Amino acid sequence: MxxxxxxxxxxxxxxxxxxxxxxxxxxxxxxxxxxxxxxxxxxxxxxxxxxxxxxxxxxxxxxxxxxxxxxxxxxxxxxxPTDAIEDVTTxxxxxxxxxxxxxxxxxxxxxxxxxxxxxxxxxxxxxxxxxxxxxxxxxxxxxxxxxxxxxxxxxxxxxxxxxxxxxxxxxxxxxxxxxxxxxxxxxxxxxxxxxxQGGQDRLSRVAALTQRELAANSIGVDVERGEARLGGVISLPTYNRGIADHQYLFVNGRPVKDRLLVGALRGAYADLLARDRHPVVALFLDIPTSEVDVNVHPAKTEVRFRDPQLIRGMIVGGLRRALDEHGFRSVQRPAEAALSAWQQEPVPSPEPATGFLFGRRTEPAVHLFGADITPPGEDVARVYDRLVPFASAAPAPPSGRAEVAVAPPPMADEYPLGIARGQIANTYIVAEAEDGLVIVDQHAAHERLVLEQLRHGMAGRAVPSQGLLLPEVVELDEPACDRLEAAAPQLAALGVELERFGPAAVMVRATPAMLGAIDTQKLVNDIADDLAGYDAALGLSEKLELVAATMACHGSVRAGRTLSVPEMNALLRQMEVTPHSGQCNHGRPTWVKLAMHDVERLFGRK
The missing domain is CATH 3.30.565.10 (Histidine kinase-like ATPase, C-terminal domain)
Incomplete structure (x- = not known):
């Protein structure tokens, strides 16, 4: 040719x-x-x-x-204007x-x-x-x-x-x-x-171009490292979306969709969001033009950094620090749709009392749903007799049980999350705070607390382990055993003690004490899957951060467990001093607050 x-x-x-x-x-x-x-x-x-x-x-x-x-x-x-293609600023x-x-x-x-x-x-x-x-x-x-x-x-x-x-x-x-x-x-x-309009600052422009709720559920970021600077806003983990289209990333004022930046963002929210949920962010990275190459893609949507590890560490560390500083903050107000679901039922007017007088029942006309159902010329007593079976099938009136107080209950205004007043469906803790009503998902909250304790173990303070009476052998494929064996020293810091037991099995000698009695087989299988399933670009320490989230889910207080009042209050107090306790490991809120003026609205007081 x-x-x-x-x-x-x-x-x-x-x-x-x-x-x-x-x-x-x-x-x-x-x-x-x-x-x-x-x-x-x-x-x-x-x-x-x-x-x-x-x-x-x-x-x-x-x-x-x-x-x-x-x-x-x-x-x-x-x-x-010159031949210095690497110094382009437009x-x-x-x-x-x-x-x-x-x-x-x-x-x-x-x-x-x-x-x-x-x-x-x-x-x-x-x-x-x-x-x-x-x-x-x-x-x-x-x-x-x-x-x-x-x-x-x-x-x-x-x-x-x-x-x-x-x-x-x-x-x-x-x-x-x-x-x-x-x-x-x-x-x-x-x-x-x-x-x-023009002449706005960055935060005002971001608020004008994104959802209104972001302003109330976001955190400001301002990080400097050498000549590089990172600014912008990031959403609370509980304010997330199902797609990543709401992530706005800029390098020297240029919109980009760079894999390194997206990966760093995912790493910053690694144990705060489920894998299929994404934060809403607008991040602006400003660095010298000599440290970035913008000419790697015809449409300029990707960039290449001279020191990618510096940029990744700056993003992950800066965002982590900003999220840590906000402690147990979460999306505090329930959705308006949830408020509208509350209904105010009309209270029926009291009916005249019924009884017996001289051996004969004396009742008014029988009504059902407000309509008179007494047949013409029929005795009212016979109508009541026919309705007795339906009346006996009606549910019993609600009843409650009071506990004798062994000590004066603390004041609600002393604590941000209030004082526990009861439990609903053996799943949700109801607490009274100074400015409203707090509802806590006990499983989601305890899952976060367990995860933070496991993370402390990774930071050098080993998690207490509980030895098994009889070591348990877990059979896996050989690559999975290789990964577990390589991570064994780090897993020991998390309270999981295991060793290789042949080419396709591991022997588990201890599990974290805080997890209590758990299914060891399932736990080890999940850890092996996590070590294999996460991005190959992540280091072992980052993978173990994600493994800790899986372990926390195994040992948390399950929905359906009855808690005593002291246990509820202990959970609330621990949440108040634990970072990220406002959301579970999957990004869902662990507590919501119904402000007092919203409660008054429900009863027509405002």
Missing amino acids: SIRRLPEKLVNRIAAGEVVERPAAALKELVENAIDAGATRISVRIAEGGMARLEVEDDGCGMTAAEMALALERHATSKL MGFRGEALPSIASVARLTLESRVAGGDGWRRVVDNGAVAAEGPAALAKGTHVVVEDLFARVPARRKFLRSPRSEYAACLDVVKRLAMARPDIAFVVEHDGRRVLDV
């Missing part, structure tokens, strides 16, 4: 495949150009998810007619964006510099269709129409208009979050869907 030079039109379409994968990718390039042009306000209009029309208008520096012609040529850019420097988009769509480019005349240039799928003067204010106006209309092989792989619109909106949100000094407006099919 002979070698030939590709035609310019085909070269542009190949380049477009790298940069313009979908409407959101084209929109990203256009908005980034507007940001680099020094715009203070950027307006975006989208039609049919961007497949029919994309429009970006800014008030930046603009371009002359000659610069517009040059901007539509490949490898032409104003974003790289959103990007590739010259393929505008010509690549113009090669697969109809592109209209209008621009005017301050004090100059406006100019318009139209390129239809790679060919110049028209150009001439244009009337517009200072800045640039770009319109992209019928994307991939003449490339059906690419267009058929696009998703529905609604999915493409969601991707476009996500792109603009991330860029707007990175630049709170710029105002952004987005309209979709004539409807305004986003409008944020």
Whole structure:
């Protein structure tokens, strides 16, 4: 096969495949150009998810007619003034964006510099269709129409208009979050869907672009290590989502989806969330340009760090420290839907007493659900006799049991989680605090307490172990036994003493005393699965952190166990001094508070 030079039109379409994968990718390039042009306000209009029309208008520096012609040529850019490609500080420097988009769509480019005349240039799928003067204010106006209309092989792989619109909106949100000094407006099919003003600080911009609840359920982060700085907000573990789309990560103001950063974030929340739950975060990492390479991906969504371990340690340590400082804090207010589930039942008016007078029953007319059911001309007493079997089947009135106090109960205002007043369904502890009613999930809370004790063992304070009367042999496959044998010294610090017993078995001699009587076979199998199942990039110590969460679940107070009042109060007091006790190992809240004014609302007092 002979070698030939590709035609310019085909070269542009190949380049477009790298940069313009979908409407959101084209929109990203256009908005980034507007940001680099020094715009203070950027307006975006989208039609049919961007497949029919994309429009970006800014008030930046603009371009002359000659610069517009040059901007539509490949490898032409104003974003790289020198040959030092590693020192780029703009959103990007590739010259393929505008010509690549113009090669697969109809592109209209209008621009005017301050004090100059406006100019318009139209390129239809790679060919110049028209150009001439244009009337517009200072800045640039770009319109992209019928994307991939003449490339059906690419267009058929696009998703529905609604999915493409969601991707476009996500792109603009991330860029707007990175630049709170710029105002952004987005309209979709004539409807305004986003409008944020410029001049905001980072936290205000994050709050404006995410859920309202994040402000009340988030923690601020501010960490410095050398020349690197990490800032932003992270959600409490109990405020999480089922997908990772609500994680906004930025490096030097550039939105990225980097695997190292995502992995570090997962490591920071390792034993605080279930594997299928994700925190809501907006993190901004600022480091010298010489310490990061932004040119490893055509769309600039991935980066490469000179010292990845420093960055990972900074993120994991900084987020851990911020979460530790908030102790047992959790999402304290119950959902509004939970409050609305409470019903106020009408109290029926008291009926006249019934009884016997001179051997004859004297009752009023018989009523059922408010209706008189006494048949005409029939004696009321006979009707009551027929209803007796139904009355005897009615449930007995509620009853309670009081315990004799051996000591005066403590005051509720002395403790943040209040004083235990009772137990519901042998699962939930009800406590009275100074400012409301606290409900605690006893299993979830104790699971967290056990985990924190196990973590102390990993920090050098060995967990007390309980020797088995007869060592138990657990059979596993050989790779699992190899992993357990390699981790045996660290597992001993957690209270699990085991040793190799042949090629496909281990002998367990002791288990953590705090776990009590447990199924040793199941515990060891779960530990082996965890050592094998977690990310290979995690170190042994990080894997053992996750193993500890599994062990804690085995030894926690189970739902359905009756607790005495002293046991309930002991659990509450331990929660108040234990880090992260506001959520269990799977990210669910361990307690919720019903504020006193909410209780008064339920009874119509407010």
